[in-house]
Amino acid sequence: MFDHYPQWAREFAQKYLSRTINQFILHGNVYDLVPLKRKKKSEFVRLKSFLSEEFFGARDFVIFYDRSSGIYFRDEQSRKDFNQALSGRDSLLGTDYANKLPKDPVRVFSLLEQYFRVRIDSKKSIALIIDYAETIVPMNEAGSTGSEDRTSMVYLSRWAHDPMFLAADFTTVLITENLADLNKTLVQNPYTDDIRMDIPDQQQREAFISHELPGEQFAELSSVPKRVVAQQTAGLNFVNLRSILFNARENKEKITHHRLSEAKKELIESEAYGLLEFIETEYSLDSVAGHAKVKEHLRFAVQALKNGRQDVMPMGYLVCGPVGTGKTFLVTCFASEIGIPMVKLKNFRSQWQGVTEGNLEKILGLLKAMAPVAVMIDEADAYLGDRDAGGDSGVSSRVFSQIATFMSDTRHRGRILWFLMTARPDLMPVDLKRQGRAEEHLALFAPHTREERLELFEVMKKKTGLKMTETYVPPVIEEGSKSFSGADMEAALTRAKFRAAAQGKEEVSPDVLDTALSDFLPPTYPEEIELQTLSAVIECTSRELLPERYREMDREEILNKIEELKLRVG
CATH class of the missing domain: 1.10.8 (Helicase, Ruva Protein; domain 3)
Structure with missing residues (x-):
């Protein structure tokens, strides 16, 4: 029934049809296009268009809300029905909301709840889609949550577990890029479920290229085969990929390996808010002086990866040694020799509540989509923090937990290579150095x-x-x-x-x-x-x-x- 939907949408449909949950959080690659497989061709549509016209196409009313635009509707019928209901309310209470709708969450949710209850009594089906949900119920510590945020939480919680709403054909969808940006009480609510939208895989990217440049058009604009373009754009979403194809088509600039590489780096660094930096070098391990045994060991790893033996690779490397022994240079040369991109994590920490975890969630999602990729973390003893760190409302311990959990995911073995570099490995927490994370410890000496x-x-x-x-x-x-x-x-x-x-x-x-x-x-x-x-x-x-x-x-x-x-x- 839902075979033409992407995986996340099939998961969404199955959970919705279980009739036990009516509130969902979509997060991840939410500002990209959604691929739909038709009998004769593929289509790529915006998420809100997909939700309103395809997923909730049979609903009587589909309503959208965000803080900037306020309330808006899928179609004229929905708008007229809502205005008609408001007119009756205005005449009773002496308000003028039918002519000028509020935009602040508290008044909007108050109006919507009254409308929902009336229409649910009339057996109407409704979907409410809230965009930029992190601006409505942002991540805050319990003591610092404002009254508006708390009121919004009450409305959303009530719609999620009120028997009247659960029994009706009613669904609330909250859209946010980073799950960590949302209030944890909402995310952890047993009546709310979250669904991650991943960055497109190679097969989906190749289908998108065929859709955008059908027939001979692609061959005229690219000196790189379609399959290779799809392969080398790992980590890019459909919107990013479209900008590369659009540039080639409009400016008559052929897609080459060099142009593709430069565009990918620029787009991914932009997508990561400048928190990832690509590291390049013209050197190889031949350029590294000394460390003969370590270089021999790394060349075995190069050969294993080129032969497709990701299963024999360590989850990560800890590279240690006194200052000046060339730890960073060695790792950069290794990545150059193996032929995979290497990125360096920049400072993703922020003074603002919840931003640090959101930044890290974004980065880890990109790394997963870019695989195979090497990740360099210099001064890892200071950069990664500790599980027991305090004094910052638990941010450091949560960051540490996020990274440690991601590093130990065995699905990433041989696909995401971690290089943690430090002159003081004794200061690093054992949790990161243990087997299953940074498994191989290499030592460099003068x-x-x-x-x-x-x-x-x-x-x-x-x-x-x-x-x-x-x-x-x-x-x-x-x-x-x-x-x-x-x-x-x-x-x-x-x-x-x-x-x-x-x-x-x-x-x-x-x-x-x-x-x-x-x-x-x-x-x-x-x-x-x-x-x-x-x-x-x-x-x-x-x-x-x-x-x-x-x-x-x-x-x-x-x-x-x-x-x-x-x-x-x-």
Whole structure:
């Protein structure tokens, strides 16, 4: 009966037909088009059009409401009937609502309830669709809820469990993008059900492309096959996809891999309110100096994913090590080599009540739709918070719970790769580091052997674009008389280029390089660096991935040393 409906609408219909619930919350991808499969062709319509003309097409009256537009109707018949009922009320009470309807929720709901009761007595069927529901019953702590919000909650709750409304052919639909933006009392009400509308999958996107550019039109406007376009636009909804196709059609700009990639990044970053940032690099793991065992391990992961073996991948990685060892660079190079997009989570926290959870809900929904995707979280010990965090009305603990639950969903194994990076893994809650979340713990360390120092020097020469007047290896690098992390080496070589430029030279001479390396004094925090190093050693989940000098160290001794260092550095 509902086979031509999308999955969420079939779920909605089944719950409605159970006749036990008459109030529903639609959330997620609510401002997109709704796909409908007809016998001969597919159609794509706006959600409110779908609800009023298709889903509730047989209802006698379909009424819409939002704070900006006030009350409006599906058709002229519904409007006339409502105005007729209001005229009778106006004549009794001396009001003039028939000529000028209110827009505030309290007066609107009062009018609607009186109207509903009269029409339900007449055996009429009614659907009320409330858009931007988060502006009517927003997320608030119980003590800070305003009188208008509380009154609106009373009306909605009464319509959801009043036997008169339950027995009638009456339905209330609340539309919101993020479920977390709504008052939790309403969301958790046993008489209310929520239904998530997901971002279109690849098959639906391909059908939409065929609908928008039928026949030979697509081939004329794209140098990329239709199937590939549908595949590479993961994370975009129909409206986003339409803008790409419209641009190609109107501006006669062919769809290429590059244009598609740029448009997708721009649209997704916009959809995520700027809370997601795509990370790109021209480097691969070959550009990473040292860390030979870790690179070998990651290349096995690359091969597994390219062979379709998502089942052997960890749910996530914890990448730890002292500052300057190249954690962020390593992860970015890995994503480049595997050929999937990598995004970095930006600050989604807000001072406003409920906004933080709503932002995170939006981000996690996009990540699910974009899969496969890699997610980078830098300074994860500070970014993700803790289950026991306090002082912010429970926001941090709820955020932590949302992320932890999403990370442990095994359906995302091999499809959403989490990379949590930190120099202090000891400060991260065990809940995120345990097996089933960030399962694989990789530790990075500063170069120790001559081969590692030489490799780091050569890689950083290439990265900084340093040109030498002759082939030369500085003694300080050869002999290891001074320790350089990757960040230290990059900074020192950049200073050598600066000295050469001050002399009006493009190339760096051995004397200038030696002087720059000898003069360079990296900020020195020996106890902090030792604490970060030992924390990485104790955190690593593979003995094989540790440098030889750390493999046989007594772990009890390391733990005691870590506790001692923590006391000394405060």
